[in-house]
């Protein structure tokens with residue numbers, strides 16, 4: 001696998017320079033949600049929890065716990081590529097991190113991450129701040145397993 005340089009990403013996906021980081025695409029904070037009910041993952045489906053949106057005006061103070069963050073950037077992963085997300089080091093240094101899964105070939109949307117705040121004093125985030133970086137990898141070729149799942153095209157108003 002090959003890691004795409006920001007300039008390769010730019011010509012592949014057509015993002016603006018301000019969305020590019022040293023090793024990938026900047027992912028910035030759009031919305032923060034708190035899971036309010038139980039989630040259920042079954043062999044034949046899932047029930048996602050209900051969420052409460054936190055208002056950041058423009059700062060958000062988060063106590064320790066689990067949050068879902070949605071990113072501003074609408075990203076398209078072309079067939080033959082996949083993505084992994086890494087938290088900003090400053091977030092780690094504050095005692096918080098972003099957990100993520102694989103961003104599949106063919107996926108497009110405004111993705112999400114699980115923000116875990118371990119700092120017992122909490123952290124403060126400003127709306128639109130960069131939280132993470134999406135690193136794109138080139139696979140050995142196009143794949144027949146292009147993403148067609150539930151989250152394809154997800155976008156928040």
Ligand SMILES: Nc1ccn([C@H]2C[C@H](O)[C@@H](COP(=O)(O)OP(=O)(O)OP(=O)(O)O)O2)c(=O)n1
Nearest residue numbers: 100101102103104107111112113147149150151
């Ligand atoms: N932290 C993450 C990880 C992934 N994704 C996006 C990109 C993935 O291509 C898509 C689906 O991820 P998974 O295939 O891991 O999700 P599921 O298997 O749960 O969903 P489905 O059953 O619809 O495939 O979600 C995201 O927005 N945020």
